[in-house]
Amino acid sequence: MPVLPLLGDEAIAQGALDAGLSGMYAYPGTPSTEIMEYIQRSPLAAQRNVHREWSSNEKTAVESALGMSYAGRRAMAAMKHVGLNVAADPFINSAITGVIGGMVVVSADDPSMHSSQNEQDSRFYGKFAMVPMFEPSTQQEAYDMARYAFGLSERVGLPVLLRMVTRLAHSRAAVKTVDTPGEENKMHLPSDPMRFVLLPVNARKRYKVLIGTQSHLVEEAEKSPFNKYIDGEDKSMGIIASGVAYNYLMENFPGQKVPYPVVKIGQYPLPVDMIRRLFDEVDKVLVLEEGYPFIEDQLTGLLTAGKVIGRYTGNVPRTGELDPTIVGEVLGLEPKKAFEVPADVVKGRPPQLCPGCGHIDVYMGLNKVMEKYGPGHVFSDIGCYTLGALPPYNAINTCVDMGASITMAKGAADAGVRPAVAVIGDSTFTHSGMTGLLDAVIENTPITVIISDNSLVAMTGGQESHAKDRLVEICKGLGVHPDHIRTIVPLPKSRDRIAQMIQEEIDYDGVSVIIASRPCVTHTISLKRKQRAKQQTNK
Amino acid sequence: MKTDIVLSGVGGQGILTIAAIISWAAVRNNMNVKQSEVHGMSQRGGSVYSHLRLSTEPISSDLIPYGGADLILSVEPMESLRYLPFLSKEGWLVTNIKPVKNIPDYPPEEDLIKAIEQLPHHVYLDADKLARDIQATKSANIIMLGAASPFLGLKYEDLEWAIEKQFKSKGQDIVDINKKALKLGFDEAKRLFPDMA
Numbered sequence: 001m002p003v004l005p006l007l008g009d010e011a012i013a014q015g016a017l018d019a020g021l022s023g024m025y026a027y028p029g030t031p032s033t034e035i036m037e038y039i040q041r042s043p044l045a046a047q048r049n050v051h052r053e054w055s056s057n058e059k060t061a062v063e064s065a066l067g068m069s070y071a072g073r074r075a076m077a078a079m080k081h082v083g084l085n086v087a088a089d090p091f092i093n094s095a096i097t098g099v100i101g102g103m104v105v106v107s108a109d110d111p112s113m114h115s116s117q118n119e120q121d122s123r124f125y126g127k128f129a130m131v132p133m134f135e136p137s138t139q140q141e142a143y144d145m146a147r148y149a150f151g152l153s154e155r156v157g158l159p160v161l162l163r164m165v166t167r168l169a170h171s172r173a174a175v176k177t178v179d180t181p182g183e184e185n186k187m188h189l190p191s192d193p194m195r196f197v198l199l200p201v202n203a204r205k206r207y208k209v210l211i212g213t214q215s216h217l218v219e220e221a222e223k224s225p226f227n228k229y230i231d232g233e234d235k236s237m238g239i240i241a242s243g244v245a246y247n248y249l250m251e252n253f254p255g256q257k258v259p260y261p262v263v264k265i266g267q268y269p270l271p272v273d274m275i276r277r278l279f280d281e282v283d284k285v286l287v288l289e290e291g292y293p294f295i296e297d298q299l300t301g302l303l304t305a306g307k308v309i310g311r312y313t314g315n316v317p318r319t320g321e322l323d324p325t326i327v328g329e330v331l332g333l334e335p336k337k338a339f340e341v342p343a344d345v346v347k348g349r350p351p352q353l354c355p356g357c358g359h360i361d362v363y364m365g366l367n368k369v370m371e372k373y374g375p376g377h378v379f380s381d382i383g384c385y386t387l388g389a390l391p392p393y394n395a396i397n398t399c400v401d402m403g404a405s406i407t408m409a410k411g412a413a414d415a416g417v418r419p420a421v422a423v424i425g426d427s428t429f430t431h432s433g434m435t436g437l438l439d440a441v442i443e444n445t446p447i448t449v450i451i452s453d454n455s456l457v458a459m460t461g462g463q464e465s466h467a468k469d470r471l472v473e474i475c476k477g478l479g480v481h482p483d484h485i486r487t488i489v490p491l492p493k494s495r496d497r498i499a500q501m502i503q504e505e506i507d508y509d510g511v512s513v514i515i516a517s518r519p520c521v522t523h524t525i526s527l528k529r530k531q532r533a534k535q536q537t538n539k
Numbered sequence: 540m541k542t543d544i545v546l547s548g549v550g551g552q553g554i555l556t557i558a559a560i561i562s563w564a565a566v567r568n569n570m571n572v573k574q575s576e577v578h579g580m581s582q583r584g585g586s587v588y589s590h591l592r593l594s595t596e597p598i599s600s601d602l603i604p605y606g607g608a609d610l611i612l613s614v615e616p617m618e619s620l621r622y623l624p625f626l627s628k629e630g631w632l633v634t635n636i637k638p639v640k641n642i643p644d645y646p647p648e649e650d651l652i653k654a655i656e657q658l659p660h661h662v663y664l665d666a667d668k669l670a671r672d673i674q675a676t677k678s679a680n681i682i683m684l685g686a687a688s689p690f691l692g693l694k695y696e697d698l699e700w701a702i703e704k705q706f707k708s709k710g711q712d713i714v715d716i717n718k719k720a721l722k723l724g725f726d727e728a729k730r731l732f733p734d735m736a
């Protein structure tokens with residue numbers, strides 16, 4: 001039984017491969033990126049020629065995974081939590097069509113927003129879609145659950161959601177893996193393809209099937225190896241702990257048993273009987289869960305407050321990540337902190353654009369022009385260039401969700417804002433900027449779009465960008481007038497020319513795109529190395 | 540037996556390499572290891588840290604509780620102080636004293652040293668200078684690992700073995716220079732702080 005030192009993300013990837021995965025689909029996003037990267041490095045994936053190229057965005061990833069499942073084979077799609085917003089449409093609807101080959105969607109949440117714009121809890125999507133869901137607490141469970149999830153998915157004919165959180169995704173530990181990876185499914189077309197035609201007449205039937213399966217999903221959860229009732233002497237309180245919150249609970253009782261009865265949750269929908277048993281035995285129930293009060297919400301509803309305590313009741317902090325210290329406090333244990341941070345000498349050290357980065361030249365040029373218009377005219381997006389919001393640049397005024405720079409600039413221009421400038425990265429542009437640009441082209445809205453193109457996805461550590469060398473053609477294809485598609489290499493010496501170009505395009509009363517292209521100074525070499533290694537394993 | 544370590548520094552200073560080497564050495568001794576890393580946004584010149592836990596017993600949490608760390612091992616002085624709430628009463632702080640001044644309000648270095656010296660158990664040295672002395676400018680992190688080597692609960696030769704494993708693919712020269720850096724950090728820490736364990 002090989003034992004491998006794996007990140008939580010890598011454990012999922014290995015688990016999927018060992019379950020006979022045929023297709024991996026993903027768009028990068030912290031903390032989920034390492035799942036695809038592991039599969040791209042995996043000799044087994046290369047030998048089996050498992051699909052392992054990045055998708056343009058999370059929606060295309062989930063749809064492709066569904067297509068592979070339609071053809072009978074096992075597929076996985078991975079994304080960060082906000083990626084599931086983008087993929088919500090195919091995800092929710094894949095529960096209506098159901099799946100043929102096992103399909104697992106991994107969504108990695110980021111409590112405390114280490115690298116994200118919110119800390120939304122993906123478990124609500126699982127419940128919304130009415131599909132089974134897993135929440136690992138250890139790397140070993142991440143591996144075991146990934147393997148198990150494909151079988152369950154095929155057994156119940158539904159996609160399965162695997163919910164990760166940053167801490168587990170990016171923590172490494174030894175994982176026991178199987179000796180022989182499972183075989184891949186053979187390709188075959190569905191025997192009843194009509195179920196994939198979600199015309200109302202079919203969708204209504206399929207929806208009833210989904211509803212009908214729910215009680216079976218609860219039965220699966222009751223007997224799941226990942227849900228456990230652990231008895232305890234002290235019945236003054238019972239604890240329901242899920243995912244990594246369970247670890248933080250255990251950390252507070254090293255080498256001992258937890259004195260209270262504990263229900264450990266790793267598989268959803270919630271095992272009702274197990275929870276009812278706990279309720280009947282104890283005076284109150286503490287819910288420890290990473291993320292939103294998801295379990296607590298289901299236990300208390302609107303009216304039955306009192307017996308359940310957790311994030312809603314303020315016994316556990318309402319926001320932010322848990323850790324062993326916080327859980328110790330919640331349990332009323334003696335704090336062990338011995339030293340404070342000497343705040344007078346420890347200053348904040350925010351992330352910054354790397355010295356020599358092309359985004360800097362773009363912003364320096366842009367700032368020269370925008371000075372006379374005052375703040376409020378620059379709509380931006382998500383990527384390394386978002387750091388342009390901080391000093392010394394203070395160059396951008398928005399960052400909301402991927403692609404929103406172009407569309408928000410358009411809306412502001414519609415409202416009369418002149419000039420309205422959008423700054424977007426190359427990968428964000430192909431993720432979801434292109435459709436917004438088409439909107440602007442249709443109406444010839446006066447916006448100036450700057451694509452700051454470093455020819456890779458830098459924010460997430462240097463992955464291939466789908467925009468590569470295609471930006472001019474894409475913009476032409478979308479209908480931007482060729483005279484107003486401008487290109488430049490952003491360098492310190494070209495800042496004045498960038499400024500001049502921006503000014504000219506601002507003065508034009510229509511859609512223009514300025515493409516500023518220079519490879520990322522930090523990740524280009526390592527990406528080339530990765531690409532070469534991939535070619536090697538493919539031989 | 541357990542050792543809980545907080546590694547800290549600035550993005551790009553190689554704390555994950557230190558973590559990997561310690562982990563290899565611990566695994567060689569059949570210990571359990573959990574190592575939580577920081578990926579994403581803050582890697583870009585911001586503060587980075589890693590919690591590294593070694594134990595002969597099963598490890599529950601990926602994160603160390605406040606007051607639980609036996610060692611803070613830092614490649615940057617201001618960063619060494621950021622994680623003090625994690626340090627146990629008896630724990631050691633071992634840090635490189637060479638600052639990375641990529642923020643406008645970086646504190647005076649004397650003040651940092653004063654704060655470090657207030658801790659009951661501390662070791663500090665200029666690893667960047669030592670690394671330059673042996674023409675191994677990329678090995679300041681390994682010098683700090685050497686300085687902290689008495690506090691890891693691991694045998695020195697296991698660390699050497701782990702360095703071999705970590706750098707083998709880059710050639711014997713790189714292995715040797717890093718072994719030298721490890722030794723230099725160990726010797727220099729002993730020379731400056733003879734009372735250390």
Ligand SMILES: Cc1ncc(C[n+]2csc(CCOP(=O)(O)OP(=O)(O)O)c2C)c(N)n1
Nearest residue numbers: 029083382383384425426427428457458459
């Ligand atoms: C929906 C969604 N998916 C993924 C991410 C994670 N993410 C943030 S920025 C980014 C890509 C940035 O690439 P690019 O636009 O080329 O800018 P760069 O970082 O290379 O400067 C990604 C994948 C996200 N924030 N939201």
Ligand code: SF4
Nearest residue numbers: 354357384458520521
């Ligand atoms: S990683 Fe690349 S794109 Fe990001 S700030 Fe550094 S040089 Fe710029």
